[in-house]
Amino acid sequence: MSTPLHKVQGLGAAHSGTGHFWRQRITAVALVPLGLWFTYAILGLIGTNEVAILSFLAQPLNALLMAAFAATMLYHMSLGLQVVVDDYIHGTGTKIFCLLLIRFMMIATMVTCIFALIRIAAST
């Protein structure tokens, strides 16, 4: 009699334990204040011109908060979309393709946002 390896590792059906669940919650908690700041920033910038938006986003704290909001939201997004794929896509090949697509999209969008913020900071 021996305990099966998967019980010993305690990783469950997803083969990755509770890591996904936990990260989804951590990013969710972080997104509450970041989302409120984002709303405050967007409402404060609506109706201004691009000069005002540039100088706002060029300030280090604002650039950092915007980068943190974008990065945290995109990571939270990839975790959430992964659950949708896990629930509805059952073929192994299609599933791997969808999960890769989600992760590539997340990285591409994250890099684009951060690069744009660096350009904005450098332009003023």
Added chain:
Amino acid sequence: MADHPQRPGHERPLSPHLSIYRWQVTMLASITHRATGIALAVGTLVLAWWLVSISNGPEGYESFMAVAATPIGLVILFGFAWSLAFHMLNGIRHLAWDMGYGFSKVTATQTGSLVYVLSLLIAVAVFAFVWTGHGGYLQ
């Protein structure tokens, strides 16, 4: 779908069984949470587009605004505003559940309805705030 070892040739029933259960606030809120999450995933692309357009200088920003300020653009932006409000409020509801609060049938239904009402109020309030000229305070 092809690899069900139990009964080859027989489709196993798949959740969610939307045609079987009576519709309730709690299940609707759960589905809406997922739908708004997917909508906000599209929203991240718009956020990236907005940031890139600003980094491209005045012409770039004008090209973004030319699309965003159209009636369809405003409807989509309202959809993002409501989605963000709903997903955040319902997300807090989920976090409360994770800590063991609000699980009773009555409470879960009430908080579900509350999230719908509050998120709609917030989205309308945000647009009214801008419409009445109170936006742009960071100039």
